[in-house]
Amino acid sequence: xxxxxxxxxxxxxxxxxxxxxxxxxxxxxxxxxxxxxxxxxxxxxxxxxxxxxxxxxxxxxxxxxxxxxxxxxxxxxxxxxxxxxxxxxxxxxxxxxxxxxxxxxxxxxxxxxxxxxxxxxxxxxxxxxxxxxxxxxxxxxxxxxxxxxxxxxxxxxxxxxxxxxxxxxxxxxxxxxxxxxxxxxxxxxxxxxxxxxxxxxxxxxxxxxxxxxxxxxxxxxxxxxxxxxxxxxxxx
Amino acid sequence: xxxxxxxxxxxxxxxxxxxxxxxxxxxxxxxxxxxxxxxxxxxxxxxxxxxxxxxxxxxxxxxxxxxxxxxxxxxxxxxxxxxxxxxxxxxxxxxxxxxxxxxxxxxxxxxxxxxxxxxxxxxxxxxxxxxxxxxxxxxxxxxxxxxxxxxxxxxxxxxxxxxxxxxxxxxxxx
Numbered sequence: 391x392x393x394x395x396x397x398x399x400x401x402x403x404x405x406x407x408x409x410x411x412x413x414x415x416x417x418x419x420x421x422x423x424x425x426x427x428x429x430x431x432x433x434x435x436x437x438x439x440x441x442x443x444x445x446x447x448x449x450x451x452x453x454x455x456x457x458x459x460x461x462x463x464x465x466x467x468x469x470x471x472x473x474x475x476x477x478x479x480x481x482x483x484x485x486x487x488x489x490x491x492x493x494x495x496x497x498x499x500x501x502x503x504x505x506x507x508x509x510x511x512x513x514x515x516x517x518x519x520x521x522x523x524x525x526x527x528x529x530x531x532x533x534x535x536x537x538x539x540x541x542x543x544x545x546x547x548x549x550x551x552x553x554x555x556x557x558x559x560x561x562x563x564x565x566x567x568x569x570x571x572x573x574x575x576x577x578x579x580x581x582x583x584x585x586x587x588x589x590x591x592x593x594x595x596x597x598x599x600x601x602x603x604x605x606x607x608x609x610x611x612x613x614x615x616x617x618x619x620x621x622x623x624x625x626x
Numbered sequence: 627x628x629x630x631x632x633x634x635x636x637x638x639x640x641x642x643x644x645x646x647x648x649x650x651x652x653x654x655x656x657x658x659x660x661x662x663x664x665x666x667x668x669x670x671x672x673x674x675x676x677x678x679x680x681x682x683x684x685x686x687x688x689x690x691x692x693x694x695x696x697x698x699x700x701x702x703x704x705x706x707x708x709x710x711x712x713x714x715x716x717x718x719x720x721x722x723x724x725x726x727x728x729x730x731x732x733x734x735x736x737x738x739x740x741x742x743x744x745x746x747x748x749x750x751x752x753x754x755x756x757x758x759x760x761x762x763x764x765x766x767x768x769x770x771x772x773x774x775x776x777x778x779x780x781x782x783x784x785x786x787x788x789x790x791x792x793x794x795x796x797x798x799x800x
Binding site: 508545547 | 767768769772774776781782783784785786
């Protein structure tokens with residue numbers, strides 16, 4: 391058997407100039423650049439080839455939208471659909487949110503998957519408050535969005551009565567595809583309005599945990615003013 | 627399961643020992659029930675549990691109901707079971723509503739049936755029926771600061787009104 395031996399050549403023409411003339415052209419262009427005397431059009435072309443410009447907010451939003459950490463948190467039957475979203479058929483990992491964290495301190499997305507009873511509401515609110523900024527919430531299904539079929543004394547009529555919600559997903563329960571679509575909507579929202587998130591939209595900037603001095607903190611000055619105004623209005 | 631004459635026998639035997647303890651019996655739909663005087667409910671339950679030949683030693687359920695237009699208003703139901711003969715009998719105590727903020731009261735049967743602890747708390751939680759001598763009578767399902775007795779028939783359903791096709795304005799009555 392005859393073995394042919396030859397030297398490995400790189401595929402890119404940058405690696406190996408095809409001719410001595412081309413090598414000479416490259417050497418001269420590099421020398422011009424080092425001197426800073428490359429022409430305007432050539433410089434534009436050179437930069438456009440190699441550099442992309444963006445803003446810090448955009449790239450932050452891009453990173454956040456593609457690495458959301460949802461919280462491992464199921465409320466009711468919608469949780470079954472939420473669980474199947476991370477499984478093989480509708481793979482949430484395709485959108486970078488496969489790492490479900492068991493602690494609110496490590497999560498930045500809470501999916502309210504089911505009806506919230508009035509006994510559970512303060513606990514959910516507490517979990518939401520413990521999540522780190524920036525944070526988002528998805529209200530999944532009819533029950534957590536509006537109370538659904540449970541129009542009675544025991545169920546909160548819509549989770550946005552006690553916490554901010556970014557995306558409402560209809561359905562009873564929504565299919566996993568619907569949850570995935572809602573999550574994509576949330577990604578677009580994160581890309582569009584990155585930093586303060588709901589605090590800006592709800593006019594609540596300055597009420598963050600860190601801004602108020604840690605965990606065991608008092609209400610912000612804005613909140614205190616709002617409480618005082620409410621007390622005056624009520625005449626108490 | 628005791629049939630209608632058997633129930634009458636049980637009634638007369640209990641009333642011999644505790645006069646006026648069993649007010650009535652009912653037998654229907656294959657279910658036997660004794661209607662007991664709420665003041666002597668413990669005597670009736672103890673007799674059914676300990677009398678030789680009866681020995682309904684298992685309390686399979688304890689629950690209440692609100693029959694609002696009827697009087698007396700509340701019924702506390704004790705479902706007793708003899709597990710050897712697989713016989714069931716129901717004891718019903720009809721409780722009148724004292725009205726206002728006064729709650730109806732009945733003796734707790736936890737000393738006879740320890741499994742009645744949580745069901746009695748649930749009945750208290752939803753109907754506001756106080757079980758005397760219960761070891762720990764607190765709300766069990768609703769939040770502890772909840773106000774009202776939500777399973778009573780005169781308690782508002784709550785929630786928010788939803789316009790369906792059958793109740794939207796101008797819809798024909800069906």
